[in-house]
Amino acid sequence: MTPRAPDFYFPAPRSQRYCSQCGATLSREVPPGDNRLRDLCHHCGAVHYQNPRMVVGTVPVWEGRILLCRRAIEPRYDTWTLPAGFMELGETTEQGAARETQEESGARIELGALYTVIDVPQVEQVHLYFLARALGPELDPGPESLYARWFEPAEIPWDELSFRTVASTLRHYVQDRENGHWGPHHYSLGKE
Ligand SMILES: [Zn+2]
Numbered sequence: 001m002t003p004r005a006p007d008f009y010f011p012a013p014r015s016q017r018y019c020s021q022c023g024a025t026l027s028r029e030v031p032p033g034d035n036r037l038r039d040l041c042h043h044c045g046a047v048h049y050q051n052p053r054m055v056v057g058t059v060p061v062w063e064g065r066i067l068l069c070r071r072a073i074e075p076r077y078d079t080w081t082l083p084a085g086f087m088e089l090g091e092t093t094e095q096g097a098a099r100e101t102q103e104e105s106g107a108r109i110e111l112g113a114l115y116t117v118i119d120v121p122q123v124e125q126v127h128l129y130f131l132a133r134a135l136g137p138e139l140d141p142g143p144e145s146l147y148a149r150w151f152e153p154a155e156i157p158w159d160e161l162s163f164r165t166v167a168s169t170l171r172h173y174v175q176d177r178e179n180g181h182w183g184p185h186h187y188s189l190g191k192e
Helices: 093-105 164-179
Strands: 027-029 038-040 053-062 065-071 084-086 109-120 125-134 145-151 185-188
Touching: 053 093, 053 109, 053 164, 065 093, 084 093, 093 109, 093 125, 093 145, 109 164, 125 164
Parallel strands: 053 125, 109 185
Antiparallel strands: 027 038, 053 065, 053 084, 065 145, 109 125
């Protein structure tokens, strides 16, 4: 049972070409007093910093079964994922995880504790998964999912999971269920 899935949730953002504040062409260089390459605007002086992005999701459970969604979008079209996606501006991590769960599965859930915090530095992301208790088995997946269903732990399709963070969160969940010691688990997934 060795889950194999890639890191990519989405490709990392590319360096910007034009200044979003004044429209001038940007220059990739290390600003004075800094020690990293940045996109710098010599016209208006803006420095366009780029920072890691947060992916937030849930491990929804109904009567011992775990919810997975079949992706209807790239990357990793037609593979199984836990409901998750990029956190939006203006929302909390909990709100983002609940929103993604609603959008991708239509499941009604009660959000639980933070479960996994996974650093994925090679794709400049941090993934957070919360435990979640479903309030019923009904599902109504939105356009980002082909379909969604509940899986017994023994039915988890390890070879068809979308991303490494999904596989490793599920692996922790299955192990924790057996030994009764629940997370949170905080770790880093380096390059394979
Ligand atoms: Zn500018």
